[in-house]
Amino acid sequence: MLVLRKVDVHYGPIQALHDVSLEIAEGEIVTLIGANGAGKSTTLRLVSGLVRSTSGEVLFENASLAKVAPHDIVARGIGQVPEGRRVFAGLTVLENLEMGAYLVRGRQRVREALEEVFELFPRLRERRTQRAGTLSGGEQQMLAIGRTLMSRPKLLLLDEPSLGLAPTLVQTIFGVIADIQRRGVTILLVEQNAHMALRVADRGYVLETGRIVLADTAANLEASPEVRAAYLGE
């Protein structure tokens, strides 16, 4: 579904990604793990068109994304949940979700999408008239994910969904990520919390200073001594 082939990305003179290749098949959860500055977020920004590759190619459903504007990439079915949630604080929960359906035409389809999001996050239904800025961090994360799902993406990009959340909420969020996969959405998950990410993912890539150093199934990565030492704190 999504293929990155030998991609380099530069920020000015600094090279952020070196020769990165990865592949995501339909229906999978793939996770990118790595330390700060390894290039995880850059990879996501590349897929959503916020930065461009200096060489190599990015293919989504066999079409190049190199010259597609960010808002058109969303229209093609790649939804991104931005890091740090970024909900519209002054709008209500319902209005936030409706904004997410910006590209969806037809009241009936918007209503269906809304129903689906409320099924995934019953909490959002309870709070739908509340201002998003008054929600707790976990609820805001749910809202950010729900808002992105409103556009019915085929591929969901999640940037650090556990950031700044209490451990029980992290469990909840990851439970929902698995639910979203069951509904047929492919997911690319970038996460600091390698432990949780590998548990929910099918496959994973390990990034180190802009290079992919390991690629394997999530179970194998979790068992590998290098990953355990570097990212699982053992």
Add this chain to the structure above:
Amino acid sequence: MSTPPAWSHYLPRLGLYAGVAAVLLLVNVGLPRLLNAYLLQILVFAACNIILASSLNLVNGVAGQFSIGHAGFMAIGAYMSAWVSVAYGKTWLAPYADQPCGPLVVSAYLMGLMLLGGVAAAVGGLVVGLPSLRLRGDYLAIATLGFGEIIKVVLLNVEAVGGATGLKGVPQYSTLFLVFGAAVVTVAALRNIGNSIHGRALLAIREDETAAEALGIDSAHYKTSAFVIGAFFAGVAGCLYAHYTQFIHPRSFDFMKSIELVLIVVLGGGKLRNVAIAAAAVTFLPEGLRQVKDLLHLQTDPRMVIYAAILIAVMLLRRERVLQAVLPRRKEGASRG
């Protein structure tokens, strides 16, 4: 898609339009007989301010792009249309002056000019809208301020439109019907834009531009469009203003006029209905305050003091709404959770 509704479905709405038009016609015929020229002029200015402030509200209030050069767009519309009237319009319309169809021809002509002035101002809006893609907050405000001043200075130096002596002899074609009609249409149009997907997109950009883009909103397109639409209506107001006062001068459209419009948007708290009310109030208020001065035998006009007092009171009492509507957003300003 469902089948299109029967024509009778539109009856209530058609009735509303007919009702509004009838009221406006009555106003047009009745008020000039009841009121003196002074009061009529204030009414016309109030309607112009409603158009100006509600269009500025689209830029400042809905899209959150802080602009303090709105009078510049008004100037473009006013000068464009007034120049056409002075140079050509009067001769074109002279043959119709004494004919029964005369008022209709004049009205149609003025509507054409409103469109022309609006489009000219909209082009100006495009010129200002483009830098808005790169500038935020205070810097954007300075850019719009600069634009307004540039327009003023250019007009002061173009002899074809009178330069520093102003443009005289503009025919008085604006009627209460046209001015109030334009105000009603403007408010209705801006209301619909605000409630449409277009308005929601602008709202999302105001709240968080990055998040809006992540949802597939082309923020560059929408920010520019807010400026273009806002400028269009300001140009329309300028045209109506010029064809009522019959004399325009670059100083009528200076920084103070822009600030007055920002003040109205602040008082209205960014809500269209309140902005319209505030526009009318701010037009009438100084006239009332003039009476106060006479009554209290004051040496100087107290209106600036009272203006300031009102503004401070509003800021204190409705601080959050004011901030939300007008002040440029800080990054991470959403940390109210």
